[in-house]
Amino acid sequence: MVKxxxxxxxVILVNNCILAQFLGICPFLGVSKKxxxxxxxGVAVTFVMVLATAVTWPVQxxxxxxxxxxxxxxxxxxVIASLVQLVEMLLKKFIPSLHKALGVYxxxxxxxxxxxxxxxxxxxxxxxxxxxxxxALGTGLGFLLAMIIFSGMRxxxxxxxxxxxxxxxxxxxxxxxxxxxxxFMGFSGLVTL
Amino acid sequence: MGAIFTPVVLVxxxxxxxxxxxxxxxxxxxVPVDETVTKLVEELPGANCGACGFAGxxxxxxxxAADHSLSTSMCPVGGAAVAAKLAEVLGVEAGSAxxxxxxxxxxxxxxxxxxxxxxxxxxxxxxxxxxxxxxxxCSHGCLGFGDCExxxxxxxxxxxxxxxxxxxxxxxxxGKCEKVCPxxxxxxxxxxNKVIVQCxxxxxxxxxxxxxxxxxxxxxxxxxxxxxxxIKVENNVAFIDPELCKxxxxxxxxxxxxxxxxxxxKRKPAAPKEAAEA
Numbered sequence: 001m002v003k004x005x006x007x008x009x010x011v012i013l014v015n016n017c018i019l020a021q022f023l024g025i026c027p028f029l030g031v032s033k034k035x036x037x038x039x040x041x042g043v044a045v046t047f048v049m050v051l052a053t054a055v056t057w058p059v060q061x062x063x064x065x066x067x068x069x070x071x072x073x074x075x076x077x078x079v080i081a082s083l084v085q086l087v088e089m090l091l092k093k094f095i096p097s098l099h100k101a102l103g104v105y106x107x108x109x110x111x112x113x114x115x116x117x118x119x120x121x122x123x124x125x126x127x128x129x130x131x132x133x134x135x136a137l138g139t140g141l142g143f144l145l146a147m148i149i150f151s152g153m154r155x156x157x158x159x160x161x162x163x164x165x166x167x168x169x170x171x172x173x174x175x176x177x178x179x180x181x182x183x184f185m186g187f188s189g190l191v192t193l
Numbered sequence: 194m195g196a197i198f199t200p201v202v203l204v205x206x207x208x209x210x211x212x213x214x215x216x217x218x219x220x221x222x223x224v225p226v227d228e229t230v231t232k233l234v235e236e237l238p239g240a241n242c243g244a245c246g247f248a249g250x251x252x253x254x255x256x257x258a259a260d261h262s263l264s265t266s267m268c269p270v271g272g273a274a275v276a277a278k279l280a281e282v283l284g285v286e287a288g289s290a291x292x293x294x295x296x297x298x299x300x301x302x303x304x305x306x307x308x309x310x311x312x313x314x315x316x317x318x319x320x321x322x323x324x325x326x327x328x329x330x331c332s333h334g335c336l337g338f339g340d341c342e343x344x345x346x347x348x349x350x351x352x353x354x355x356x357x358x359x360x361x362x363x364x365x366x367x368g369k370c371e372k373v374c375p376x377x378x379x380x381x382x383x384x385x386n387k388v389i390v391q392c393x394x395x396x397x398x399x400x401x402x403x404x405x406x407x408x409x410x411x412x413x414x415x416x417x418x419x420x421x422x423x424i425k426v427e428n429n430v431a432f433i434d435p436e437l438c439k440x441x442x443x444x445x446x447x448x449x450x451x452x453x454x455x456x457x458x459k460r461k462p463a464a465p466k467e468a469a470e471a
Contacts (some may be wrong), residue, residue: 059207068200075207082211085220161320191251 004134009129010191011138017114018146019184024114026148029173031105033158038151039144044105045141049118051087052080053136056119057129076119077111084110114143150180195214229258229282236278238270240346244367245269269293270365292384293366295341295359296349297376300391300451303355305406306330317343322375329355331404333394335378341370350379361456366383387440387457388433395428407451415444415453 015105017023025043056076063069065129090105091099099106109115118139122132153176163172241249245267247256248392257263258278265279272292307330318336326332331381337355349363350370357370361384371379378393390409392399398410411429423437424444431453433444445455 042281049327063203066199066203068203071200071204078204078208078211082215089218089222092224159319161315161317161323165314 001179003131006191007131007134008138008141011135012142013184013187014189014191015148016142016184016187017117017139018143019057019181020188021117023117024112024143027112027114028110028150029170029177030110032147032151032154035151038147041105041108042140042147045109045112045114045143046137048080048084048106048109048112049086049115049136049140049143050133052076052083052115052119052148053122054134055083057122057132060123072120072123073116076116080115080119081110114139146180150177152180153180172173209372209465218387224399227255227258230254232282233257234277236271236275236282238275240270240365240367242270242346242365242367242369243455244365245296257283270364270367293381294361294364294384295366295368295379296382296389297335297350297357297359297379298391298393299356299376300407300454301329301334301356301405302407303337305407305451306334306355307403310330318373319375329404330407331394333376333378334405334408335374335390336376336440338376340373343378344369344373347434383435385440386433386435386438388438388442388445388453388455390431390433390452391454392430392452395430397429402450409452410450412449414447414449414469418447 003191011017015021018025018028027041027045032038054077059075059079060069063071063075084106088099091106118136121139122135125135128134152172157172157176167175230251234251237254238248239250241251243249245253247253253267257265261283262285263353264283265283266273266276268275269292292294301404308328309327309330310325312321312324312328315324316319316325316338318338318340321327321336321338327336327338329336335356337352337357339352339357341350341357342352346367347363347365348368349360349365350357351360352358357379359379362363366381368381371377371381376393382389388424392401392405392407393410394405394408394410401408401410409430411426411431415431416422416426420441420443421437421439423434423439424430427436431444433453440455442455442457445453
């Protein structure tokens with residue numbers, strides 16, 4: 001139980017998937033303009049990460065049993081992409097309200113590197129099945145946290161005329177993202193697994 | 194040979210299994226799309242401006258298909274023609290769509306109002322407002338940097354001589370300019386109301402006069418001349434009740450400054466009052 005908590009804390013704060021591992025920068029910069037879309041994306045990513053881990057962990061064992069563990073990346077992309085498609089169909093049929101809420105974001109994360117990253121990390125760290133699921137959940141929550149913080153920062157940046165012209169738009173967003181990343185470095189060494 | 198054969202076969206098999214699952218799933222979990230929705234979307238302009246109050250043309254179509262009592266005339270872009278077509282698709286009677294347009298409540302062009310500073314660098318209204326309330330001597334009026342012009346998808350609003358002017362033919366009343374204006378100078382009003390008060394200054398007469406020649410000084414001449422009791426002066430600025438106004442235009446003639454203007458007379462809104470009468 002302590003191990004689970006440690007994994008959660010470590011992956012949310014210390015090894016935050018965006019701010020420390022630099023995975024999933026694309027949605028981090030692209031969908032963080034508004035708080036509600038940032039939350040939608042974060043929740044969708046968390047959801048897909050847990051599902052993808054639940055499926056890819058057994059797949060890795062299958063690959064290992066054939067002695068072709070090196071095909072991990074290719075097979076994981078294949079599996080995750082199909083999984084997201086399937087989940088979208090199921091949601092559309094059975095839980096239309098959830099499909100509407102996640103709607104636009106689900107196809108966006110089909111081949112997101114954060115999702116692929118967490119599944120591969122689970123294997124590399126040698127986590128058990130339960131630990132992998134907790135790790136995926138934590139990574140998703142860390143993603144959500146970073147998205148929410150950054151959308152708050154961006155709302156202050158939009159239309160701010162104190163920013164020099166050369167920095168307006170993407171440059172100031174990248175600069176503030178790196179400062180946020182620096183702030184999260186304060187957590188390093190907090191948890192050792 | 195086995196080193197290549199096994200992985201190739203395995204990945205192909207995994208791919209095949211997944212594709213079969215997806216194909217079956219797409220048949221089993223097929224969600225029929227309502228045909229009326231598709232037809233409605235085709236009739237709508239597709240500008241996705243959100244003026245109807247929904248998140249886009251698709252959302253409005255879905256709402257109409259789900260609830261047939263919903264008005265088909267909520268799309269101001271398409272107007273009555275689209276409303277009639279939508280009603281035809283749904284098989285209901287079309288309500289009449291009242292055409293609305295954006296109205297700029299300011300006539301403070303460069304000739305009329307004084308300037309308090311030379312502004313360099315910032316070229317948006319929002320930015321200018323943060324800097325001593327803009328270039329204009331009046332802090333209530335049009336800032337003149339054309340945020341509204343930039344946001345308009347229909348080429349219907351332009352800054353002429355330092356003040357925004359609406360092209361009432363092209364305007365579809367989507368309300369984007371109304372939202373973007375930092376001084377709230379623009380409102381959406383029924384197109385039938387041709388006589389409008391083009392000033393928002395709530396300052397006292399003396400201060401308004403000092404800032405702008407076209408500003409409403411709250412003298413009340415329009416109130417006296419109006420036969421329909423449609424005008425009131427509140428907070429030093431005239432207000433015309435759109436329900437009561439009959440577009441007679443007496444108030445526009447009576448106004449000693451350039452604050453009330455009759456859009457029907459095709460008078461250039463940018464011209465000061467004296468010049469137009471002469």
